[in-house]
Amino acid sequence: MGDAAYAKETRNTVRRHRERGIYDYATVHSIVNQTSILHVSFLPTDPSDDPFPTILPMIGTMGLFTQPDNDPGAQPLDLYIHGHSASRLMRLPTAQGLEQIPVCVAATLIDGIKLALTPFNHSCNYRSVVIHGYASIVTDEAEKNWALALITDGLVPNRWDNSRVPPTKAEMTSTTVLKVSVVSASAKVSTGEPGNDRKDLKDESVTSSVWTGVLPVYETIGAPLPSSTNKVAKVPQYLDQWWQSENKKRETYAHGASQPK
Amino acid sequence: MGDAAYAKETRNTVRRHRERGIYDYATVHSIVNQTSILHVSFLPTDPSDDPFPTILPMIGTMGLFTQPDNDPGAQPLDLYIHGHSASRLMRLPTAQGLEQIPVCVAATLIDGIKLALTPFNHSCNYRSVVIHGYASIVTDEAEKNWALALITDGLVPNRWDNSRVPPTKAEMTSTTVLKVSVVSASAKVSTGEPGNDRKDLKDESVTSSVWTGVLPVYETIGAPLPSSTNKVAKVPQYLDQWWQSENKKRETYAHGASQPK
Numbered sequence: 001m002g003d004a005a006y007a008k009e010t011r012n013t014v015r016r017h018r019e020r021g022i023y024d025y026a027t028v029h030s031i032v033n034q035t036s037i038l039h040v041s042f043l044p045t046d047p048s049d050d051p052f053p054t055i056l057p058m059i060g061t062m063g064l065f066t067q068p069d070n071d072p073g074a075q076p077l078d079l080y081i082h083g084h085s086a087s088r089l090m091r092l093p094t095a096q097g098l099e100q101i102p103v104c105v106a107a108t109l110i111d112g113i114k115l116a117l118t119p120f121n122h123s124c125n126y127r128s129v130v131i132h133g134y135a136s137i138v139t140d141e142a143e144k145n146w147a148l149a150l151i152t153d154g155l156v157p158n159r160w161d162n163s164r165v166p167p168t169k170a171e172m173t174s175t176t177v178l179k180v181s182v183v184s185a186s187a188k189v190s191t192g193e194p195g196n197d198r199k200d201l202k203d204e205s206v207t208s209s210v211w212t213g214v215l216p217v218y219e220t221i222g223a224p225l226p227s228s229t230n231k232v233a234k235v236p237q238y239l240d241q242w243w244q245s246e247n248k249k250r251e252t253y254a255h256g257a258s259q260p261k
Numbered sequence: 262m263g264d265a266a267y268a269k270e271t272r273n274t275v276r277r278h279r280e281r282g283i284y285d286y287a288t289v290h291s292i293v294n295q296t297s298i299l300h301v302s303f304l305p306t307d308p309s310d311d312p313f314p315t316i317l318p319m320i321g322t323m324g325l326f327t328q329p330d331n332d333p334g335a336q337p338l339d340l341y342i343h344g345h346s347a348s349r350l351m352r353l354p355t356a357q358g359l360e361q362i363p364v365c366v367a368a369t370l371i372d373g374i375k376l377a378l379t380p381f382n383h384s385c386n387y388r389s390v391v392i393h394g395y396a397s398i399v400t401d402e403a404e405k406n407w408a409l410a411l412i413t414d415g416l417v418p419n420r421w422d423n424s425r426v427p428p429t430k431a432e433m434t435s436t437t438v439l440k441v442s443v444v445s446a447s448a449k450v451s452t453g454e455p456g457n458d459r460k461d462l463k464d465e466s467v468t469s470s471v472w473t474g475v476l477p478v479y480e481t482i483g484a485p486l487p488s489s490t491n492k493v494a495k496v497p498q499y500l501d502q503w504w505q506s507e508n509k510k511r512e513t514y515a516h517g518a519s520q521p522k
Contacts, residue, residue, distance in 0.1 A: 011311065011313070015347075015348075015349065016345055016347060016348045016349075036371050036385075036478065037369050037371050037385075037387070039300040039302075039316055039367050039369070041300075041302035041314040041315070041316045041365065042314065043304065043308070043312070043314055047304070047308065050272065051304070051363040052272070052363045052364070052365050052393040052444070053302040053303065053304055053314040053363070053364075053365045054302070054365050054391070054393075055300055055302045055316060055365045055366070055367035055391060056367070056391070057367060057369040057387070057389050059385070084277055086276075086277060087276075087277045088276065088277075102312040102313045102314070103313070103314070104302065104313050104314045104315050104316045105316070106300050106316035106317070106318060108298050108300070108318040110297050110298050110480075112483075113416055113417060113482075115417065115420065115424075115485075115500075116424070117424060117425050118424055118425045118426070118428065118432065119409060119410075119413040119420070119421055119424050119426060119428065120428055120429075120432040120435070120436060122413060122416065122420070122424075124297075124298075124320070126298070126318070128318050130315065130316060130317070132313040132315075148380060149380075152380040152383060155374055155383065156374060156376065156476070159376065159380070159383070160380055162470075162471065162472075163376075163377070163378060163379055163380050163383075163471050164378050164379045164461055164464075164467045164471055165379070165380060167379065167380065167381055168381075171379065171381040174381070175381060183313070193488040193489060194488055196490065200425055201490055203425075206425045207490070207492040207493075208492055208493065209423075209493070210423065210424050210425055210493065211423075211485075211487070211491060211493040211496060211497050211500065212487070212488045212490065212491045212493075213485050213486050213487040213488045213491055214485070214486045214488065215417070215482050215483060215485050215486075215504060216482070216483030216484075216486065217297065217480060217481070217482055217483070218480070218481055218483070219371075219478060219479070219480050219481070220478070220479055220480070220481040220512075221374075221476050221477070221478055222476065222477030222478070222479070222512070222515060222516065222519075223477075224376075224472075224474050224475070224476050225474050225475045225476075225477065225516075225519045225520075226472070226473070226474040227454040227455055227473045227474045227475065227521065228454060228521045229457060229462055229468070229473065230472060230473045230474055231468040231469055232468075232469065232470070232471065232472040232473075235472060236472050239376075239472065243476055251481075251483070254483060255483060255486075258483075258486045259486075260488065260489045
């Protein structure tokens with residue numbers, strides 16, 4: 001991957017199971033964009049008053065406004081998250097009187113449950129990313145509009161152009177977009193079958209009684225259910241093709257990840 | 262639900278969509294225990310040196326050591342999470358020289374994607390919990406052993422008794438269990454079909470061209486894949502019954518949550 005990767009620094013270097021640490025742009029960006037729900041953490045406004053960080057689940061996508069058709073493996077990208085302008089996270093930069101606030105964003109996909117001979121060796125297959133960066137409110141109208149399309153199409157591809165756009169002025173005002181400029185990022189990926197200790201593998205009373213293997217895990221999208229006010233009889237092709245091909249892709253990945261290396 | 266609920270305080274009161282805020286013990290505990298991966302956030306050791314909180318994905322379960330067969334709706338529970346003793350989060354109380362550290366834990370289940378007429382009204386069905394509490398290392402051997410069984414059975418029911426137990430001394434030393442004493446907790450649940458603005462619903466050019474409805478979303482467990490060293494020919498009944506009934510339960514919930522209210 002050459003230099004096409006986030007720098008390894010103290011903050012983002014994977015220490016436990018170093019071999020699972022991945023820093024290249026393509027892997028980091030692809031995991032974030034495949035994760036349905038991101039978790040965003042921020043610090044208390046006044047740590048002397050409240051000692052707890054907070055996490056909120058958010059929808060978001062990585063992209064590059066200055067180069068929308070970028071190769072996601074070629075350079076760092078920004079992370080865009082959106083929410084109602086009255087929500088806590090979206091009001092935070094203003095509430096704290098700061099141009100940008102330090103946040104942490106986690107994207108996690110669980111791909112399997114690994115059942116070993118001992119509880120100690122049980123674990124999961126997963127793909128996870130942790131990003132540290134500064135979140136600021138997007139004020140440029142063109143960038144905000146572009147980011148909202150990016151996030152909507154991140155939920156369901158091609159949905160933006162197939163819904164009522166452009167947004168009204170009131171809709172734009174009611175929505176805030178935060179851009180997270182990445183300071184450090186790393187991915188951690190685990191695949192394969194469970195590991196076992198040699199001693200347990202040699203103990204026939206153990207191996208003859210404990211089933212070991214992997215339960216693949218993947219998120220499934222069910223068939224589209226029209227809402228009570230829907231007037232379009234047929235599920236549009238862009239939507240129908242997407243959920244079916246996405247399901248195949250996800251199931252295939254989880255099964256592949258469950259195989260011995 | 263009477264008093265069987267976490268107190269509503271400034272920190273945990275749901276402000277956006279107040280009607281979605283749920284505080285009763287049964288709902289909070291059940292969402293956490295149904296979530297495969299929890300996200301745990303903690304503060305930087307030295308905020309003047311590093312301004313970022315950190316999130317780590319972890320496995321955990323709620324329980325009450327002093328009353329293992331509790332009714333989970335009757336009283337607050339503790340949250341137990343485990344990890345390798347050398348991992349960052351598990352070393353944190355010791356590294357910070359503190360008996361207990363303030364953490365935030367998020368549990369999020371996505372149940373559907375709601376496609377409205379406008380991108381602005383797109384949203385998700387979900388069940389989410391945010392907990393604030395103090396994490397401390399479990400030092401009592403009996404509690405630690407009990408918590409490890411609780412966490413293992415939280416991953417796959419009845420797995421603890423059907424694997425090689427008890428753990429060896431080395432396994433116990435290599436594993437750390439953190440107990441999070443809950444200070445505040447709340448759940449937020451969204452179900453139903455997408456909302457639309459009256460103006461869009463009255464605009465035939467919009468309603469005739471934009472499909473609206475819900476894509477149910479649920480995590481699926483694939484058929485168990487034996488590992489290369491597995492010697493138990495048949496998938497045991499406790500495991501085979503669980504993944505199949507769990508899949509049915511999850512799919513049924515997501516479909517139910519997608520219906521108009």
